Amino acid sequence: MFDVKTFLHSDALGPAVEWKGYPKFNFIGGHNDNENIPVISLKESIDKVILREGKTLAKYGLESGPQGYFPLRNFLSNQLKNSAAINCVEREILIVSGSLQALDLVNTTFLRKGDTVIIEEENYGGTISRLKKIGVNMIGIPLEKDGMDINYLEKELKKLESENKKPRYIYTIPTIQNPTGTVMSVEKRRALIEISKRFGIPIFEDDCYADLLYEKKRPPAIKSFDDEGYVIYCGSFSKSIAPALRVGYLVANWDILSRVLPYKTDAGSGSLEQMALAEFCKNEFNDHVTNLRVELKKKSDVICNALDKYFGSAANYQKPDGGIFIWVDMPENVDTSKLYDIAIKQGVAINPGHEWSVNPSGKHKMRLCYGNPTIQEIDQGVKLLAEICQTEFGVPKQIANQ
């Protein structure tokens, strides 16, 4: 028999574990609310666009070329202007297969082993794992309630400058930061762009969650203050419409996009999904996300209530201003990686904090996603998690019997 191991290099990634279905109480992954997929409207949009333009599927890139379906880029240039005050035209937009492809493309273009990047010290696990895989030196910046600690950032940049080290980019998730949920203030956004210019370092702005602020007004993107091309911006339809569609986008000046595009070697992202989204979004995007926010806000209230009810004072968190996850700080003796290992066997999946942080405090934190579980599942899942946590770590001391 062929032995695959003899054909792998020593740096090959370990094997995947075969997928066996979702856990019963699934608090991980950026899944969305089943009931809020706009099924009928998507169907009608697809019907319209495919009857009108279906023949163009005969070509890689339709009639739009490698940057993606033109009407979708047109929608985005209008939408980003209205919602995030970004001025961009269609040629400054690259449609990608989800924002994860955006991360991979930007990283492949700009990063090599040994490079330094700046990130928020608590961060999206997929960003941290990607940067680790490349072998990049991550400088973590602490988060305040209104976003990245700008003074700390400035000190770090000065220190790096004195060591003749130039970070390749400053990566930030300014709106509904993942996992902390913080929203960067407008003042800090302005300060960040000023620092970016002064030190001559680009900003990689990951704005995937920005459509999901429940009640607060969405702040202008950092990109909106960028008049000198320092910001590479990325967004996604995964959180606002449906993650399984795999459509995201990069926005940057053409001189940047033209260097990223050669690394996109997949002959374009799925066109049917781009066509469906363009047709749907031009009339229905805003109404859809308005409704979605209401439903997600309800689920956010449910998980906060469940945490209060079952964990009591053992679980500290900031009530989410938007999005689909909550970042929970547990007592120091709770090792959330260990909690993960035990809970998953009982059907509860959580994100252990150490994967979502470059500082040691992640060890007793956890991220819980509440977009996909039903209201009943959220309540029952948090209850079961509290019971498991009590058995293993002695906290919470008491669990309300409800």
Next chain:
Amino acid sequence: MFDVKTFLHSDALGPAVEWKGYPKFNFIGGHNDNENIPVISLKESIDKVILREGKTLAKYGLESGPQGYFPLRNFLSNQLKNSAAINCVEREILIVSGSLQALDLVNTTFLRKGDTVIIEEENYGGTISRLKKIGVNMIGIPLEKDGMDINYLEKELKKLESENKKPRYIYTIPTIQNPTGTVMSVEKRRALIEISKRFGIPIFEDDCYADLLYEKKRPPAIKSFDDEGYVIYCGSFSKSIAPALRVGYLVANWDILSRVLPYKTDAGSGSLEQMALAEFCKNEFNDHVTNLRVELKKKSDVICNALDKYFGSAANYQKPDGGIFIWVDMPENVDTSKLYDIAIKQGVAINPGHEWSVNPSGKHKMRLCYGNPTIQEIDQGVKLLAEICQTEFGVPKQIANQ
């Protein structure tokens, strides 16, 4: 202003040229026939599946996990059995975003700079350019009318063995080889798998065109003779249904797939397209490709007639047995790269042979794709190309005035 060049490493790929539309006579790219996109049936399939399962779009990976939509894998396991005699089950199939992602995934998993691979010496330009980019040593094997020269291959493998070099894989496009159009005989398929086992080297079988044999019966895939897991097989719906859908697949034993899957970091391929294809294919795939073959055969006849008419004896070619391209051998003084440069300015795009060959004879060959242009465009485009070629290289000596 931000200067992107100061943030790129020295090995960064050069900038992309901005896309400005298709040339008038476009004989490049694996585009399909506009009129043969099954628009109505696709629409009906999408309607059915989205009304039934649209809510599952709320999850990355639907209810199927990271290997792709289960019903599509189920269709493939049946279809590959019936059409190519391959025995595989759903867990041995990975749905990818087009076969180009399949190439990238297999290469990223198994190849590093300095490795050696075996390929057919005239080959798909995208394969050659990818292998060059990685810095792989390509050993080209000449093609005979019935596929790879097996004796030559055996000698090369013995030579490599004596030098203690182990190729990472033998890459082959056995059915409607790209660009030569050859179809490997069943005897050679058997011989190849025997050699693969004897030398202990896996085969990477790229079967993207195999659905498009016009009249000949599709031979069993090399994979069908593989009882020890030596073959990694890839296929695509780009040629059989529509390239803009970006859906392809890898078939291999789980111990191989499990090592490839960790490199697929895009959180799954577009689900809507997988769902549409699964629904469409289970009832209509075979009828659809039967019709498509008839239409492509017509276009193949048209391009052969046009070559005869306008190039006369200056253009040598094998009449295609299937597919969407023809490989044309021109007199030695015709430098097809130069021809490309001149012709593109007059609106005729061709694939110059040197990009499709690792041997020097490619210099006076060219690949012409005829799937997308209309019958009139094929005739007029070949005529214009002959005129350009005559002006530049003095061949053909005369052009029929039709």
